[in-house]
Amino acid sequence: MLSVCKATRAALGETLVAMVEEGHDIxxxxxxxxxxTTTGKLGQAYPERFFNAGVAEANMVGAAAGLALSGxxxxxxxxxxxxxxxVYDQIRNTVCMNSLNVKIAPTxxxxxxxxxxxxxxxxxxxxxxxxxxxxxxxxxxxxxxxKAAVRYAAMTPGPFYIRLGRAGVPNLYGPTGLLGGSITDxxxxxxxxxxxxxxxxxxxxxxxxxxxxxxxxxxxxxxxQAEVIDVMCVKPLDVETIMQSVSKTGRLVTAEEHxxxxxxxxxxxxxxxxxxxxPTRRIGVVDRxxxxxxxxxxxxxxxxxxxSIAAAAKELL
Amino acid sequence: MRMDIVKMLACAGSGHPGGSLSAVDLMAVLxxxxxxxxxxxxxxxxxxxxxILSKGHAAPVxxxxxxxxxxxxxxxFKTLRHLGSMLQGHPDAELCPGVEVSTGSLGQGLSIAAGLxxxxxxxxxxxxxxxxxxxxxxxxxxxxxxxxxxxGELQEGQNxxxxxxxxxxxxxxxxxxxxxxxxxxxxxxxxxxxxxxxxAKFAAFxxxxxxxxxHDFAAxxxxxxxERPVDKPYVIVANTTKGKGVSFMEDVAGWHGVAPNxxxxxxxxxxxxxxLSLSANTQTGGGADA
Numbered sequence: 301m302l303s304v305c306k307a308t309r310a311a312l313g314e315t316l317v318a319m320v321e322e323g324h325d326i327x328x329x330x331x332x333x334x335x336x337t338t339t340g341k342l343g344q345a346y347p348e349r350f351f352n353a354g355v356a357e358a359n360m361v362g363a364a365a366g367l368a369l370s371g372x373x374x375x376x377x378x379x380x381x382x383x384x385x386x387v388y389d390q391i392r393n394t395v396c397m398n399s400l401n402v403k404i405a406p407t408x409x410x411x412x413x414x415x416x417x418x419x420x421x422x423x424x425x426x427x428x429x430x431x432x433x434x435x436x437x438x439x440x441x442x443x444x445x446x447k448a449a450v451r452y453a454a455m456t457p458g459p460f461y462i463r464l465g466r467a468g469v470p471n472l473y474g475p476t477g478l479l480g481g482s483i484t485d486x487x488x489x490x491x492x493x494x495x496x497x498x499x500x501x502x503x504x505x506x507x508x509x510x511x512x513x514x515x516x517x518x519x520x521x522x523x524x525q526a527e528v529i530d531v532m533c534v535k536p537l538d539v540e541t542i543m544q545s546v547s548k549t550g551r552l553v554t555a556e557e558h559x560x561x562x563x564x565x566x567x568x569x570x571x572x573x574x575x576x577x578x579p580t581r582r583i584g585v586v587d588r589x590x591x592x593x594x595x596x597x598x599x600x601x602x603x604x605x606x607x608s609i610a611a612a613a614k615e616l617l
Numbered sequence: 618m619r620m621d622i623v624k625m626l627a628c629a630g631s632g633h634p635g636g637s638l639s640a641v642d643l644m645a646v647l648x649x650x651x652x653x654x655x656x657x658x659x660x661x662x663x664x665x666x667x668x669i670l671s672k673g674h675a676a677p678v679x680x681x682x683x684x685x686x687x688x689x690x691x692x693x694f695k696t697l698r699h700l701g702s703m704l705q706g707h708p709d710a711e712l713c714p715g716v717e718v719s720t721g722s723l724g725q726g727l728s729i730a731a732g733l734x735x736x737x738x739x740x741x742x743x744x745x746x747x748x749x750x751x752x753x754x755x756x757x758x759x760x761x762x763x764x765x766x767x768x769g770e771l772q773e774g775q776n777x778x779x780x781x782x783x784x785x786x787x788x789x790x791x792x793x794x795x796x797x798x799x800x801x802x803x804x805x806x807x808x809x810x811x812x813x814x815x816x817a818k819f820a821a822f823x824x825x826x827x828x829x830x831x832h833d834f835a836a837x838x839x840x841x842x843x844e845r846p847v848d849k850p851y852v853i854v855a856n857t858t859k860g861k862g863v864s865f866m867e868d869v870a871g872w873h874g875v876a877p878n879x880x881x882x883x884x885x886x887x888x889x890x891x892x893l894s895l896s897a898n899t900q901t902g903g904g905a906d907a
Contacts, residue, residue, distance in 0.1 A: 349739070354778075
């Protein structure tokens with residue numbers, strides 16, 4: 301494992317600044333978390349394009365909707381728990397029903413928020429966002445993928461949810477990444493095969509992609525060839541790539557830093573149960589809230605770590 | 618407009634007459650009193666004033682205004698709330714010409730208005746050189762954002778988040794009109810969840826405040842068009858009567874969300890017709906009950 305780590309949230313503010321510099325009509329709003337989410341960088345570079353709503357997420361989303369109506373591309377920050385769940389009605393009835401150019405891009409999803417504990421560790425956001433008509437859901441796995449996700453969402457009309465995290469994750473893409481720069485053009489709408497294997501498919505998203513790659517190494521040592529897929533986009537799902545893989549391997553493990561209910565694993569299972577059912581194990585948080593701890597401790601505690609993924613794969617063999 | 622509302626609701630068999638009728642005179646002045654600048658031939662004119670119906674259940678009054686303004690044919694009224702209609706139970710911007718934004722979930726219009734005001738101000742400030750052509754309103758001044766709020770709706774906390782926000786960002790082109798009819802579904806607003814002095818509350822949030830008889834055309838016009846500070850959002854607390862114009866609906870909470878049957882519709886239209894004739898005969902130019 302390479303030690304170069306950067307959080308996906310770091311991609312948000314700097315990408316917005318870069319895109320405004322390029323001439324795009326982007327604005328960002330936050331709810332008193334502009335430093336944490338990095339949207340504050342846009343505020344520093346272009347004060348007229350950043351609006352702090354104070355600790356008032358509902359109005360933040362409503363105002364973003366209004367800014368989108370005026371022709372702006374509006375990003376909203378906050379933490380994932382407040383930026384999606386607390387404002388579900390605003391996102392549903394105003395952003396999605398009007399199919400507005402609002403990009404819900406809160407940070408601090410999942411248990412790797414760490415010491416703040418369960419109230420701040422959002423584990424139901426993919427589920428909440430993916431069931432909304434007109435909404436698309438991006439789940440970048442590293443800093444470079446997150447930059448691509450922010451850029452793609454900005455350039456594509458309509459509502460997006462971009463799932464970003466607080467903790468550093470190993471660089472996968474990019475010249476110094478774990479993949480050695482082998483993937484230069486990141487297509488965030490795809491599920492990307494990062495490692496080929498014939499025995500079992502491991503579909504992962506977000507920080508779990510790095511864990512899945514580690515798990516594949518462990519399995520290889522035992523003679524099991526795992527195919528690892530980075531599911532960069534949970535909605536719409538790249539069914540073709542996933543189908544191709546499970547048609548070959550006949551087994552599937554999904555891994556996400558999210559509840560096992562309603563997330564990426566559920567999304568894939570819904571599709572495969574109709575098109576190509578295969579024995580499946582879903583790695584995720586099993587219908588419970590998070591707790592305080594260090595990110596790496598929590599990954600182990602909730603069995604989201606590479607050994608747990610490898611063990612699930614072996615159950616299927 | 619009142620007859621349009623009563624008839625379309627009778628045809629639909631469901632909907633919200635009380636809060637639609639209470640807002641007729643406010644909407645009439647906005648759309649037909651020379652207040653709002655809009656162009657039916659060019660409904661997306663970048664410099665148009667915007668109207669947001671935050672109390673989306675009063676869709677019939679908006680539909681009446683938009684049809685009479687020429688956005689669509691009054692023949693559409695009979696399709697209200699029917700399958701495939703452009704006239705959804707709550708306004709749908711995708712389907713209905715002239716509707717700026719879909720609403721229905723209460724408490725969101727003021728936030729949308731505030732964001733829209735900021736966006737238009739950003740354009741007008743020439744933050745982007747290529748937008749200078751779109752800078753001003755239809756007469757070169759900044760577009761105004763009007764939003765109609767129900768009084769019961771003010772119990773939604775988001776309104777007060779938006780009230781802080783609009784004052785903080787000095788959004789002087791936001792004009793909120795509160796349809797203060799004192800009734801909500803479960804009864805009198807002061808019994809269900811007391812709102813007290815709405816104007817004083819907005820004033821405390823830093824808004825410019827006016828109070829008006831919401832059924833007096835001249836007073837409404839004067840209140841909407843008077844000189845006011847450019848750096849403060851503006852709220853007009855319009856004292857109204859729920860169900861205004863149809864005597865058996867006036868001030869009855871039960872008429873919030875129940876459509877008249879055919880007999881009631883006929884009785885209401887007969888009453889409105891008499892009032893219209895009287896008003897026309899007196900030539901006062903008032904006609905607030907029509």
